[in-house]
Amino acid sequence: MQFGRRQVLAGLGGLALGNVALPSFARTVMHLGDAEVIGLSDGNLVLPAAFFFQGLPQDELDLILSRHNVPRDQLKPPCNLTLLRHEGRIVLFDAGAGPAFMPSAGEIPDSLEAEGLTPGDITHVVFTHAHPDHLWGILDDFDEPVFSQAKLMIGQAEWEYWTDPDTVDTIGAARASFAVGAARRLAAIEGQISLFNGGEEILPGVMAHATPGHTPGHMSFEIRDGSSAVMVGGDAIGNDHVAFERPDWASGADQNADLGARTRMRLLDQLATDDIALLGFHLPHGGLGRVERAADSYQFLPADA
Structure with missing residues (x-):
């Protein structure tokens, strides 16, 4: 197993962030036999910290955030898409945020260009889920499919949830726009979509886990x-601080916080026990690293550390 890395700058366009320095992002690479797994930047999000931390034990939270130099007011999680080159296939996991979600994100076309690729070269797009920073990049400024030559794949339960007309009324006001945006985009690409379930090998060497x-x-x-x-x-696994030190804590980023915590604990245990590397969408240093147990919690060891 080999790791490599080079720094690239995400083009953040005309985003105005005052005196805040624009972050840099890592391109990460891992080789698995004749397969190449590459982490590519789609930019970053800009979110209020309360979105993640509201309702958590504040004293312990302050200690964790202090250890990791995490601000209490605003977070800028990176967005790391995964590109797989294997046996003539060029597979992109998630489509990024596109032009309509947040001005600091939507940079995957530039990252693909840096790889010598165009959207037309992508043979498959596989979605982890249908939140805006993962799905909305499937359409361009003119609502035309970006990956028009690709086979698009999404889990059946995820498809059924976001295409259910009742979802917009049950998801809650804060995420209602997510439901409207997902339904519109999934309808636009329905002819390209195929569905799968957890436990299936969706492509050679690629197993889906619910x-x-x-x-x-x-x-x-x-x-x-x-x-x-x-x-x-x-x-x-949404970050490299609270999610690893206290995976049992509920996260405001999860639609079902209790289920999200149970899933997080199970997944971290699997990664540490089976020595499986992790490429996380919102993890630092390009998202690629390893999970190790640390006393009664976990820690993320970036590949470039």
């Missing part, structure tokens, strides 16, 4: 060659 909680049908994907593997974790 990891619900963040969304009802959230999926992670184990890419394996012999004894070496990496898990494309999506948002099942």
Whole structure:
């Protein structure tokens, strides 16, 4: 198993962030036999910290955030998409945020260009889930499919949830726009979509794992060659601080916080026990690293550390 890394700057366009320095992002690479797994930047999100931390034990939370130099007011989680090159296939896991969600995200076309690729070169797009920063990049500024030549794949439970007309009325006001946006985009690409379930090998060497909680049908994907593997974790593990030190805590980012915590604990145990690398969508240093137990919690060891 080999790791490599080079720094690239995400083009953040005209985003105005005052005096805040624009972050840099890592391109990460892992080789599994003749497969190449690459972490590519789609930029970053800008979110209020309360979105993640409201309702948590504040004294212990302050200690964790202080150890990791995490601000209490605003977070800027990176967005790391995964690209798999294997046996003539070029597979993109998630489509990024696209132009309509947040000005600091939506940079995957530039990252693909840096790889010498265009959207037309992508043979498959596999979705972990249908939140805006993972799905909305499937359409361009003119609502035309970006990956028009690709086979698109999403878990059946996730598809059924976001295409259910009742979802917009049950998801809660804060996420109602997510439901409207997902339904519109999934309708636009319905002719390209195929569905699968957890436990299925969806492509050679790629196993789907049901990891619900963040969304009802959230999926992670184990890419394996012999004894070496990496898990494309999506948002099942959302950060490198609270999620690892206190995976049992509920996260405001999860639609079902209790289920999300149970999934997180199970997944972290699997990754540490089976020595599976992790490429997390919102993890630092390009998202690629390993999970190790640390006393009664876990820690994330970036590949470039």
